[in-house]
Amino acid sequence: MLTFIIRRLIGAVLTLLVVSMITFGIFYLIPRWAGGSAESLATRYVGRTANPEQVQAAVKALGLDQPIYLQYWNWVKSIFAGADFNTGTSIEHCPAPCLGYSFIGRNPVWPDLLDRLPVTTSLAFGAAIIWLISGVAIGVLSALRRGSFFDRAAMGVALGGVSLPIFWTGIICLVIFSYGLGWTAPGGAYTPIEQNPGLWAYDLILPWITLALLFSAAYARLTRAGMLETMGEDFIRTARAKGLEEHTVVTRHGLRAALTPIVTIFGLDVGLLLGGAILTESTFSLPGLGKYAIDGIVANDMPKVMGVTLLAAFFVVIANLIVDLLYAVIDPRVRLG
Amino acid sequence: MSEDHSFLDVRDLRIHFRTDDGLVRSVDGLSFRLERGRTLGIVGESGSGKSVTSLGILGLHNKRNAQVSGEIWLEGAELVNSPPEAVRKLRGRKMAMIFQDPLSAMHPYYTVGKQIIEAYRVHNNVSKAVARKHAIDMLGRVGIPQPARRVDDYPHQFSGGMRQRAMIAMALSCDPELLIADEPTTALDVTVQAQILDLMRTLQHEFNSALIIITHDLGVVAELSDEVLVMYGGRCVEFGPATTVFDRPEHPYTWGLLGSMPRLDRGVTDRLLPIAGTPPSMINLPSGCHFHPRCAYEPRTGGLGRTVPPELNRAGGGSHLVRCHLPSDERQRIWSQEVKPKLEAQ
Numbered sequence: 001m002l003t004f005i006i007r008r009l010i011g012a013v014l015t016l017l018v019v020s021m022i023t024f025g026i027f028y029l030i031p032r033w034a035g036g037s038a039e040s041l042a043t044r045y046v047g048r049t050a051n052p053e054q055v056q057a058a059v060k061a062l063g064l065d066q067p068i069y070l071q072y073w074n075w076v077k078s079i080f081a082g083a084d085f086n087t088g089t090s091i092e093h094c095p096a097p098c099l100g101y102s103f104i105g106r107n108p109v110w111p112d113l114l115d116r117l118p119v120t121t122s123l124a125f126g127a128a129i130i131w132l133i134s135g136v137a138i139g140v141l142s143a144l145r146r147g148s149f150f151d152r153a154a155m156g157v158a159l160g161g162v163s164l165p166i167f168w169t170g171i172i173c174l175v176i177f178s179y180g181l182g183w184t185a186p187g188g189a190y191t192p193i194e195q196n197p198g199l200w201a202y203d204l205i206l207p208w209i210t211l212a213l214l215f216s217a218a219y220a221r222l223t224r225a226g227m228l229e230t231m232g233e234d235f236i237r238t239a240r241a242k243g244l245e246e247h248t249v250v251t252r253h254g255l256r257a258a259l260t261p262i263v264t265i266f267g268l269d270v271g272l273l274l275g276g277a278i279l280t281e282s283t284f285s286l287p288g289l290g291k292y293a294i295d296g297i298v299a300n301d302m303p304k305v306m307g308v309t310l311l312a313a314f315f316v317v318i319a320n321l322i323v324d325l326l327y328a329v330i331d332p333r334v335r336l337g
Numbered sequence: 338m339s340e341d342h343s344f345l346d347v348r349d350l351r352i353h354f355r356t357d358d359g360l361v362r363s364v365d366g367l368s369f370r371l372e373r374g375r376t377l378g379i380v381g382e383s384g385s386g387k388s389v390t391s392l393g394i395l396g397l398h399n400k401r402n403a404q405v406s407g408e409i410w411l412e413g414a415e416l417v418n419s420p421p422e423a424v425r426k427l428r429g430r431k432m433a434m435i436f437q438d439p440l441s442a443m444h445p446y447y448t449v450g451k452q453i454i455e456a457y458r459v460h461n462n463v464s465k466a467v468a469r470k471h472a473i474d475m476l477g478r479v480g481i482p483q484p485a486r487r488v489d490d491y492p493h494q495f496s497g498g499m500r501q502r503a504m505i506a507m508a509l510s511c512d513p514e515l516l517i518a519d520e521p522t523t524a525l526d527v528t529v530q531a532q533i534l535d536l537m538r539t540l541q542h543e544f545n546s547a548l549i550i551i552t553h554d555l556g557v558v559a560e561l562s563d564e565v566l567v568m569y570g571g572r573c574v575e576f577g578p579a580t581t582v583f584d585r586p587e588h589p590y591t592w593g594l595l596g597s598m599p600r601l602d603r604g605v606t607d608r609l610l611p612i613a614g615t616p617p618s619m620i621n622l623p624s625g626c627h628f629h630p631r632c633a634y635e636p637r638t639g640g641l642g643r644t645v646p647p648e649l650n651r652a653g654g655g656s657h658l659v660r661c662h663l664p665s666d667e668r669q670r671i672w673s674q675e676v677k678p679k680l681e682a683q
Contacts, residue, residue: 234441240397241436242456242507243429253444332491333445 001328008324012317019313020306024072027302038064061085062103075100099310100303109307112292117311119190119288123280124273126204127211132266135216139223140255146228154220161217170210170283177206188284207284211277215269219262226258233257260330264323271319275312342410343370344547345394345515350407350417352386352393359620363389365571366407371564373514376541376548378562378579380555380594382616386571387551391517394549395434396424411515430460433513437520439500443492449476449503450488457510475506480536498529502536509540516541517549522557534560555598559583564656567591570617570627573649577657587652587659587668589632592676610679626662634671638662 031041042058043050050058059065063074074083082096085108094101099109138158142151178184184206191199230236231254239253240246276290285291289308296304328334352364364386371377379387392398394409396416409416411431416424436442443452453472454465461468469488476484479502492500501521508516518537522530538561541548550561558565558579565582567575567590575588586592596610614631617623629635629642641647641662652659653669661668 234436234438235444237392237397238434238436238442239444241395241428241434243425243427243459244455245425245459256446257444331446332448333493 005321005325008321012321015317016310016313020076020310021072023306023309024075027306028071029068032068099307102301102303104299104301109303112304113289113307113311116287116289116292118192119286120274120276120281120290122193122200122204123207123211123277123286123288124270126201127208127215128266128270128273130208131212131214131216131219134212135219136223136255136262138216138220140227140250142220142224143227143231144250151224155224158217158220161213162221164214166210166214166277166279167283169213170207170280173206173210174283188286190286207280207286210283211273211280219265222262222265223258226261227254230254230257260327263326263330267319267323267326268316271316272312274315274319276308342413344373344412345371346408346410347390347394348408348410350390350393350409351405352389352398353404355402355404356620361619362571362622363619364393367568367571367573369566369573369576371515371547371549373547374541374545375564376550376562378558378565379549379551379568380553380558380565381568382553384616384619385568387553387568388519390568391434391519391549391551394515394517395428395432396421397428426460429456429513430511431513432515432517433508433511435501435504435508435516435518435521438524439497439504440492440524442504443500443507445492448489448491449495449507450490452492453488453503453507453510456507460511471510472506475510476503479503479506479509479540480532481506497525498532501525501529501533505533505536505540509544512544513546515547515549516544517551519551520553521550523552523554530557537561555583555594567594570622571619572627572660573658574628574660575652575658576649577652578655581653581655581657585653585657585669586672587657587665588661589634590628592672593631596676596680626660634663637667 038059039055041064042055042062063071066074077083078094078096078098078100080096082098083094083101085092085094085101092101094108094110097110099113101108102112105112138154142154145151174187178186178188185203188206189203191203193200231250235257236249236253239249244253274289276288276293278290278294280286281288281290282294289311293305293308296302296308347370348368350364350367351362354361354363367386367390369377379390381387389398393405394411394416396419398405400421405417407417411427414427416427443449447455450469450472453475454468457463457468457471458465463471473484473488476488481487481499481502487495487499492503495503501524505521521537522533525533534557537548537550548561550557552558562579565575565577565579566573567582567588569590575582575586575591582591583595586595590612593610593612597612598609612631613633617627617630623630625644626632626635626638626642626647632642635642645662647660647662649658649660650665651657652665659665659668663671
């Protein structure tokens, strides 16, 4: 068990290293290959009106004149050891973990990420609870009443839910409940939970439902398929032969066995969402990681984008590890080693 | 108890399934009786309705696609027309079942002990600790070494034979009066089979339960049964005391079963005598006698076999019943002069 965790942690670190190389490559190497010089890259951050001296200063400050491997090394080193940044007028220290310095805002990325993380976590976990409960419940009922009106209706809605993009359902929600009925803040808002938990939930309810609709549809179908399979297993017949009540047979024996793939997908979905729900956050103007990444992309602010990417990769890797550990808890036949 | 019922009394049991291709008459008018302490062996090919019968007695058929009619009396209580909740309370407590493949019949995610505890606690209002003690006790009684340690193992950590023992322990945990074993040894090694049969015989004596053994293995039936019921196409074609059915079988299908049974005392070069043809389609059962297309003696019935369904009639003597158009003395003659010598000459 312990060796398994250690091995997986080493694997996780290596994965993150590869992810960091790829993102670094995408943002720093490809512009070079496309013919951009260090000066032309630097120009983007000082503006077109800057004189050559200012551009040169920017090149120096950003380290764009160094060989690419050195740039990468400095970037990785700063994550663990911190770095000093020359803002032009003074030298500022960016403490570890330093994910770089925003080109535009001229402030370290990491505190920004920490600021925005609670928004994304609130969104992801709230929606996850809603979609897990509703998706699994609908899936179980559908499987038990296979072919019934409920089953057909639920699966029809689920197909719709899977097919409809977030920006569409999100905007429809906003049009109806926010602008039309005026039930929620126009265009969406966010209140930190520590400020006012009631308002926090109230503001997030539409994004939660929008996000949960998409996922619960997928989970309902997944649960239904899993339940149809397990309820036909021999051990279900045994459970009934023991004289267990039907609800015990369904939950303790049927659902328990159907849960494994659901837990797997759930872990990965939540891990992925923690890296930023770009569409939902954009639609409801939530200042989360996804919105931050989008802002970075639009402004060509590479450190922001790379920061979010690396953090998202970190969450996915950790989620993977947790799912693998849960596997052994759920299914005793799985031996970790 | 107004009527005179045996401990288990099955009367004209019919279990039909609606399918897209038509009505499947898996069990079509089956009747038998069984007393406590006695063993009934039900034999037949795959699809003859053996397992459907056993699940029917336990009331495990889904009411949505299965039509169950007839009567099943267990200790004077009728089950077919009882509310499902009443039958559920009898399951596990009064009647229990041992399944064919213990690996797939036990839940892979729960320890053997938990599964026995669960079975015990549904019907007995006891604490988990008491139930656990009982589970360990049961595991010991079915011959599992170190039961106090094994109780916390998962089914996949048991060997095939030990797993079937655990399954038996689970079935017996509530001291059921009727035990149905559906192919209890089919999934096991030959060496283990004998041990399990031995165990079942011992436990049956100990618990004084009525035992139904469902199998296609005549050896198992010969080993354990007091009475034998041979099923074909959802019906009983021959019934009688085990010794009678094995020594003086009167139905051509039973002859076929005996001929296709491998025996160790035969030479390796000898061939088995398989039953000609294939098991019938349960949707379009042959007219008349369901067995007639495969029966070598059908021409001797003068066309009756093809058109008229035979009744289950008294044969040779005692409780021996046979469903065949041929006269009883003719069947006895065919058996002793034509079939038996062929089987022995093998």
